[in-house]
Amino acid sequence: MPELPEVETVKRDLIQYLPGQCIDVVRILDARVIRGIPPKKFAEELKGKTFKDISRRGKAIICKLDDGQHLIVQLMMTGQLVHAASLSKSPLKETKVIFELSNGSYLNYNDQRLFGRLSLIQKLEDFKHFAILGPEPFDASFNPKFIKESLKRRSVAVKSALMDHTFVAGIGNIYASEILFRSRINPRRRANRLKSDEIKCMHKMTLEVLDEAIRYRGSSMRNYRDGQGQKGQFNQRIKVYAREHEPCVCCHKPIIKIVQGGRSTFFCKNCQH
């Protein structure tokens, strides 16, 4: 799914279109994406509400409504939140929910695999997922000291730790591999065995990779699209993810792929120690 850079890109797109728009109609084409509330009630509750603000926490998009409620969208693996000026004549097969807005435009929720979820909650504190989420990478609280302290008790591979959202929010499979490549750290290293200078470097590279990915509007492996339905441009800057057998940009030895915690990891054995 979209990881932090992709979700941040979608958020920045939608913030240009949604605030001030009233939801006239909610059309639910597949009710399985609606969570924690009966779909009919979901549609009724949202009808007539106006978007006040759009924000992001981890990989979730938060739409604040004028009545104080929050529409939370988790895109998961294949979700897309796309704004469209007009309704497509033949709606995509993946379109699961259509929000008709007061200015005649539309917000479509598309999702091929139906892992994504739309929730409607009163208070953000009530949302269970946020309660367990670690700090935002760009937050000052996410710093080398915090990382060192958090990883002290974790014997898992550092790649798995980076992807653990209770440790730090927003990092998924693509960016975990990219961050470790730039940090020259072997993804198999145990998290609690990293030296202080390696932690400092990993922290710096986390911010560098995520910031660069946001500037390039994210990566599109298969399904990701931004708020306007366009692909991200970070793909050509990806150094290791999904590049098995390709030469490493530094030493030209082949990139290798391993499986950690059931997920693919890509790295250079020669450059990452």
Next chain:
DNA sequence: AGGTCGACCTGGCAGC
């Protein structure tokens, strides 16, 4: 408590 694994879903693609 931390770690591991399967379940949740659909569709694209490689191999036969």
Next chain:
DNA sequence: TGCTGCCAGGTCGACC
């Protein structure tokens, strides 16, 4: 052409 098996960006809950 058509089948089978494998793979995919995330999260959660059950279990050890």
